[in-house]
Amino acid sequence: MLKIWGRVNSVNVKKALWAAEEVGLKYQRVDAGMEHGVNKTPEYLRMNPTGLVPTIDDDGFTLWESHSIVRYLAAKHGAGTLWPTDVKARADVDRWMDWTHSFSREFQRPVFWPLVRTPPEKRDQKAIAEAVKKCGEMLGIVDAALAGRSYLGGKQLTMGDIPLGCHVQLWMRLSIERPRQPNLEAWFARLCERPAYRKIVDIPLS
Ligand SMILES: N[C@@H](CCC(=O)N[C@@H](CS)C(=O)NCC(=O)O)C(=O)O
Numbered sequence: 001m002l003k004i005w006g007r008v009n010s011v012n013v014k015k016a017l018w019a020a021e022e023v024g025l026k027y028q029r030v031d032a033g034m035e036h037g038v039n040k041t042p043e044y045l046r047m048n049p050t051g052l053v054p055t056i057d058d059d060g061f062t063l064w065e066s067h068s069i070v071r072y073l074a075a076k077h078g079a080g081t082l083w084p085t086d087v088k089a090r091a092d093v094d095r096w097m098d099w100t101h102s103f104s105r106e107f108q109r110p111v112f113w114p115l116v117r118t119p120p121e122k123r124d125q126k127a128i129a130e131a132v133k134k135c136g137e138m139l140g141i142v143d144a145a146l147a148g149r150s151y152l153g154g155k156q157l158t159m160g161d162i163p164l165g166c167h168v169q170l171w172m173r174l175s176i177e178r179p180r181q182p183n184l185e186a187w188f189a190r191l192c193e194r195p196a197y198r199k200i201v202d203i204p205l206s
Contacts, residue, residue, distance in 0.1 A: 001026055001027060001028055002020065002025055002026070002027040002028070002056060002057070002058050002059075003027065003028050003029075003030060003056065003057040003058075004016055004017060004020065004027050004028070004029045004030070004054055004055075004056050005029075005030045005032040005038065005039070005044070005047075005048075005053055005054060005055045005056070006029070006030075006031075006032055006033055006053030006054035006055070007031055007032060007033040007034055007035075007036055007053065008029075008031075008200075008203065009203070009205075009206045010033055010034075010053055010054070011104075011108065011112075011166050011167060011170060012052075012053065012054055012066035012166075013033070013053050013054040013066070014166045014200055014201050015054075015066040015067070015069070015070050015162050015163050015166050016054045016056060016066055016069045016070065016073070017029065017054075017200045018162055018165070018166065018196055018197060018200045018201055019069070019070045019073045019074060019078075019082065019159065019162055020073055021196035021199065021200055022078070022081075022082060022157065022162075022194075022196050023073060023074070023077035023078045023081070023082060024077075025073065025077060032044065032053050032055075033052075033053040039051050039052065039053055047062045047064070048062070048064040050064060052064070054066055054069060056069050056072075058072075058076075066163070067097045067098075067100070067101075067163055070082075070097070070159050070162050070163065071083075071094075071097070071159060074158075074159040078159070081156065081157070081158070082157070082158055082159045082162075083158070083159060084153060084158055089153060089154075092153060092160070093152055093153040093158040093159060093160025093161075094159070094160065095160070096142075096152045096160040096161070096163075096164055097159065097160055097162075097163050097164075099164075100163040100164045100167060102138070103135070103138050103139070103164065103167060104163075104167055106131060106134050106135050106138060107131070107135045107167055107170075107171065108167070110127065110128070110131035110134075110135075111128060111131045111132055111135060111171075111174070111176070112170050112174070114127075114128050115128065115174055115175075115176070116170075116174070116205050116206065132176050132177070132178075135171065136178060136179045136181075139168070139171070139179075139181060139184055140179070140181065142164065142168075142181075142183075142184055142187075143181035143182070143183045143184040144183070146183035146184060146186070146187050147183050149183075150187075150190060151187065151190070152164070152187075157191075157194070161187075161191070165188075165191050165197065165201065166201055168184070168187075168188055168191075169188070169191075169197075169201045169202050170205065172185075172188050173202075173204075173205055174205070
């Protein structure tokens with residue numbers, strides 16, 4: 001059975017778990033990372049020398065890097081759904097997976113960590129406000145791309161929605177002032193209608 005290492009409140013672990021749920025895979029999850037430890041043990045580092053989560057083991061094949069895991073699970077189990085079979089359609093959604101790294105750089109450490117995992121007295125409010133503004137501007141690109149589309153690839157959910165959908169859940173659930181972005185908001189609401197997204201991704205911030 002597919003084994004996935006990683007704590008449930010990790011944005012990157014959520015990507016792997018959500019993809020596995022969407023393609024209907026049975027898997028075993030093992031807590032790892034932060035208070036759970038495990039990820040710095042010699043056994044874990046042999047599988048994943050970065051010491052980060054997630055890592056998967058699929059019948060002896062180990063893989064780390066969350067977006068690579070999403071691509072792998074989509075290619076293996078989601079042809080025609082998460083994994084568009086047309087090469088151009090696939091590149092079109094794959095691009096959003098790569099772009100998510102750019103968004104994540106501006107969002108996770110500058111906005112999410114200070115607001116959720118840093119005591120209020122240690123927060124640099126000015127830096128946070130600037131980062132929130134920058135993230136809002138970046139998400140304007142997504143809002144425009146979603147005009148007339150249900151999902152980033154068009155009518156149906158693909159792997160392209162998965163990484164960004166995990167970061168946008170955090171963005172939408174933070175107590176911050178967000179610019180009005182109706183297409184992005186409608187996409188998030190659509191994701192929230194999916195049982196797998198509600199189960200794995202839209203959980204309380206921690
Ligand atoms: N590029 C990697 C980044 C992985 C990463 O930064 N994981 C974080 C959790 S989101 C981690 O392992 N942090 C250390 C910990 O949880 O102990 C990926 O996408 O898989």
